Amino acid sequence: MRKKIFNDVLNDFVDVENPPRRVVSLDPASTETLFMIGAGDLVVGTDAFSYRPPEARNRVKLGSYTHVKFEILDQLEPDIIFTTLGAQKDLTSELERKGYPVYPLRVATTVGEILNNILLVGNASGHQESSRLLYLDLLNKLNSLPHPEVRPRVYVELDLGGPITPGFPSHISDGIWLAGGKNVFDSLTDAYVEPRADQLKELQVDLIIYEPKRERPEELQRFRDSLKTRGLSHMLNLPVYVSRGDFLAHQGPSFIQEVIPWINKVIFSWLQTKK
Template sequence: MKVALRYCLYAALCLPLTAMAQVAERVISLAPNLTELAYAAGLGDKLVGVSAYSDYPPQAKKIEQVASWQGINVERILALKPDLVLAWRGGNPQRPLSQLASLGVQVIYLDPQNVNQVASALDQLADYSSTPQIGHQAAEKIRQQLSQLRAQYGHKPSLPVFIQFSTQPLFTSAGSTLQSQIVNLCGAKNIFADSAAPWPQVSREQVLSRQPQAIVFPGTTQQQGDITAFWRDQLNVPMLAVNSDWFNRAGPRIMLAAQQLCAEIDAIKR
């Protein structure tokens, strides 16, 4: 009986210590969307290093940049003494990340491929925050927004659309991408959803043969004229510009892109 009591007291004392050991005090993010996720999960004030183009929220611009398209500055990261590094397996080079891990730095990989995984990433990061309710609430908000959009637009006829990411060369996305999921969520169909490659290069002829009824592209309304000119005399359909950071980054603002696109696609159908 005494042994059991001592064990219970020991467990009760150790559980809080185990939980506190997970809280990160010095965090580094190696991709702009991971920076956004960190802030949304309540870890923004713990960031001591970020990647290039980490510009949201605005205070992220003031944090030292330790990674860019040229690579990861391992020496500087080690000097900053992080207890947690957020990495993107699909975009960060593996060798420096393996080097950091071998030196005892905790590296976790976050690469959301759909909206539910964005929410799950927030839940995962919340466990490293001293205020985990912030991340969990942000995750739940995304799930609620997703359900609302599905209920509002999911039952409507599908509109074939072309998702255009550049002109020369002409790139699009396949059905496995987050961007394609957002289009589907809004009651539209990605005409290249069946592509085996996630980011296929296509020709004008391939696009025209699939007869899209709208074009979705990340960019500004000013760039809309360029896209229209690119398809002049070949494709006279609505051009839907969506903020590139909202649409391209797998972070909380993907729901802003979804809300905008769903309203615009619905308007075309009417």
């Protein structure tokens, strides 16, 4: 049965088969959500970066995050295509212009938006109740976190081909706050920036969280060497906690399920060193 479902990104209704029988997700966060709400069997194709959960690796890959092989997309005959904005804005516009049943989601700038996107995916995929249950489970996960007595000042650096740090309007900064810390760049109005050495020299930092591109033994030393090269030797004495690649940057449900609790543990580990 066809149904018109409102999409607030498009500010319009999307005419789709509901519930859908064949789903394409070009957004890794939406892909993870679909599997976690029990809609994984509907997913026939994804982008190359959708590898959460491991089962998603077995789906047909249609291309990169910003480009799609339309001949493969046509063969899959999707009832609905999940995308996001940001780097996918142009691809989303192209899909809409060509008449595909595209359902874009906003880039999450808060943990609350990650939760909201779960409900939107659940509604559009016909899995409303299971999306509510996942939503509730993640809320309970957040509410069960222990609260530190001291809120440490955290500097986060992501290796995205160069150093990038999150500002206030980012799910990472929000996640740090919910975990019991405070992002040292929380006053920045941009979501992500390249941190300048002069800025870092003026800030008080208690601990560093570093996310490399890949999880390799040499990444910590490579990061320390980078600090020296950038004239930030004063930060070498700070504790550095290294995450795995594409951990904090991911905007799917596992950010709440895994990343925020990990940051919370990092904070308590740092507090133990202060006793």
